[in-house]
Every structure is written in structure tokens, then in C-alpha cells.
Amino acid sequence: MINRVRELRAGHAWSQADLADRLDVSRQTVNAIETGKYDPSLPLAFRIAKLFRTNIESIFEPGKE
Amino acid sequence: MARVPEAHYQRRSMAAIVVYVAIVMLVRSPAREATSLPAQLMFALLPVAPMVYVIWLLARRIWASDELEQRTHLIGLGVATGIVAVVSLIGGFLAAGKVLTLEGAASFLLFIFPLLLLIYSATRAWVARRYGIDALCDDGVPMYQKFLIGALLLAGVATWLYSKGADDFDLGVLAGLSAALAIGAVLSGVRRWRSRRNARPEP
Numbered sequence: 570m571i572n573r574v575r576e577l578r579a580g581h582a583w584s585q586a587d588l589a590d591r592l593d594v595s596r597q598t599v600n601a602i603e604t605g606k607y608d609p610s611l612p613l614a615f616r617i618a619k620l621f622r623t624n625i626e627s628i629f630e631p632g633k634e
Numbered sequence: 635m636a637r638v639p640e641a642h643y644q645r646r647s648m649a650a651i652v653v654y655v656a657i658v659m660l661v662r663s664p665a666r667e668a669t670s671l672p673a674q675l676m677f678a679l680l681p682v683a684p685m686v687y688v689i690w691l692l693a694r695r696i697w698a699s700d701e702l703e704q705r706t707h708l709i710g711l712g713v714a715t716g717i718v719a720v721v722s723l724i725g726g727f728l729a730a731g732k733v734l735t736l737e738g739a740a741s742f743l744l745f746i747f748p749l750l751l752l753i754y755s756a757t758r759a760w761v762a763r764r765y766g767i768d769a770l771c772d773d774g775v776p777m778y779q780k781f782l783i784g785a786l787l788l789a790g791v792a793t794w795l796y797s798k799g800a801d802d803f804d805l806g807v808l809a810g811l812s813a814a815l816a817i818g819a820v821l822s823g824v825r826r827w828r829s830r831r832n833a834r835p836e837p
Contacts (some may be wrong), residue, residue, distance in 0.1 A: 593637070594700035597767040601702055606765045610701050 571632045575603040577621045592616055605632075637698050644780065647688050652787050654684040659795055659804050685747060702765060710758030718750045776826055781819035788812035 578588050578599075585603070589596040592613065601607035602617075608629075609617065618625045658681045665677035696707045729739035792808035 595637070595703060597762075597765075598700050598702040601765040601767060604766055607702050613701060 570608045570629055571605065572602065572629045574599070574617060574628065577623075577628065578603070581621075588620075591620055637700075643691055643695050647691050648780075648784070648787075650684040650688045650691070652791070654681055654688075655788065655791055655808070657681045657684065659791065659800060659808070662801075662804065688751075702767075706758050706762045706765070706767070709761045710754040713757040714750045714754035717753050718746055721749065722746060776822075778819045778823035778826060781815045781822055785812045785815035785819060788815065 574588075578585070583591075585599045586596045589599045592599070594613070598607065602609055614625050614629060618628055621628065661677045661680050665674060668674045668677055696704060699707060725734065725739060725742045728734040729736065729742075734742065788808050789812040792805055792812060795808065796805055
């Protein structure tokens with residue numbers, strides 16, 4: 570899955586730790602999502618979308634299988 | 635439940651393990667020499683208390699983890715449980731076949747929990763690395779320092795017990811564990827040095 574989490578975070582001038590605090594996850598989990606090593610669960614994806622006031626589809630899109 | 639800081643967990647579990655080692659060494663003789671059943675039971679089961687505390691800490695930590703951390707914990711515990719189950723079966727059948735003596739089987743049982751923790755930690759670290767996480771060093775304290783502190787603590791306990799006239803078995807176990815941790819410190823230090831040398835700054 571490809572995502573725009575890093576881009577959106579940078580847009581808010583948040584560090585990974587800031588975003589992790591807001592999502593109630595670890596900084597390393599944020600890093601794993603941003604680097605595409607981990608695809609978040611649906612509830613976490615919704616939390617991310619809600620935080621950035623957008624919808625899931627505009628943040629996450631399927632990558633090449 | 636609030637997230638448990640890694641450093642908080644590490645400090646408490648390390649303290650509990652040091653208490654455990656000290657109790658195990660201190661109650662070996664009283665447990666054998668006690669004459670009444672309640673005293674025997676108390677001395678024999680006293681080392682279980684700090685380990686129950688470690689299990690409680692671990693459960694609390696996993697419960698408060700996020701979804702990725704819980705995944706790494708779950709895989710680590712699953713692999714550790716599977717391997718320990720096989721090792722326990724082997725030990726049980728060896729004892730049933732009288733290849734292992736009953737005393738040997740009892741000593742074997744004592745290593746089940748440390749083995750489980752060791753395999754769980756190693757597997758979790760390996761899985762976490764696949765997600766770009768350094769599970770052994772996510773609290774700001776480098777792993778080689780943790781190994782080194784553990785080695786020094788165990789060496790300190792061994793020296794203290796030596797001055798109290800402890801038996802060779804106890805001293806051998808402690809010296810072996812201390813040496814293993816010291817080797818771990820060196821390996822971890824080399825790994826850290828190599829990864830720092832190859833490190834690239836985050837964009």
C-alpha cells in the first residue's frame with residue numbers, strides 16, 4: 570500500500586513523535602507506516618484520516634501487488 | 635490503558651530478575667534444610683514471586699501496546715511457546731524414559747521460563763526489524779549497555795556469594811550467565827557500531 574502520511578505530517582510541521590502522540594501509537598509505528606513497511610488496521614487508518622480531516626482513500630491507495 | 639514507557643518496563647523487569655537470581659541463590663540451602671512442610675514450601679516457592687511480577691509487567695506492556703507492537707509481541711510469544719513446548723516434550727519423554735534423572739528433569743523445568751523469555755525477545759527483535767523497528771533499543775538505552783549492566787550485576791552477585799561460601803554449581807551458573815551477557819554486550823556493541831557507520835539521516 571502507498572500512503573501520504575509523511576507528506577501530510579510534514580504539511581502540519583509535526584514530528585513523528587507528535588503524530589504518534591496524537592494517534593496514541595509509538596513513534597516507531599508511525600515510521601513503519603510512513604516507510605510502507607506496515608499497513609495500519611482499518612480503525613487506525615480511520616484515526617489517521619480523521620486527524621488530517623480527509624478520507625482514507627486520499628491517504629492510502631493500493632500499491633502494485 | 636496508558637502506554638507503558640519502554641524504559642519503565644526495562645528498569646522494573648531487570649530489578650525483578652536481579653531479585654529473582656538473589657532469591658534463588660539464597661534459598662537453595664534453607665529450602666533443603668527446612669524440616670517443616672510450610673517452611674519448605676515457602677523457601678521453595680519464594681523465587682516464583684518476582685517471576686510472576688515479570689509476567690504481570692509483560693502482560694501490562696502488551697495490553698497497552700499499539701497494534702504493530704502487539705503483532706510483534708504475539709509472533710514472539712507464539713514462536714517461543716512452540717519451541718518451548720517441543721523442548722518440554724523432549725525433556726518429559728527423556729525423564730519418562732529414565733534418560734534424564736528426576737533431579738535433572740527438575741533442573742530442566744527451571745530453564746523453561748528463561749528459555750521462553752529469551753526466544754520471545756530474540757524473535758520479537760527479529761520481527762520488529764522487518765518493520766524497521768529496533769525492539770531491543772527503543773527506550774534510548776543502547777542494548778550493549780543493558781547487556782553490560784546485566785553482566786556486571788550478575789558478576790557482582792557471584793562475587794558476593796563467593797565471599798559467603800556458595801557452592802560451585804551456583805557460582806558456575808552465575809559466572810556462565812554473566813559471561814554470556816558480556817559476549818552479548820560485545821556483539822551488540824559491534825552491531826551498533828556497524829549500523830551507525832552505515833546509517834543514513836532520515837529525510
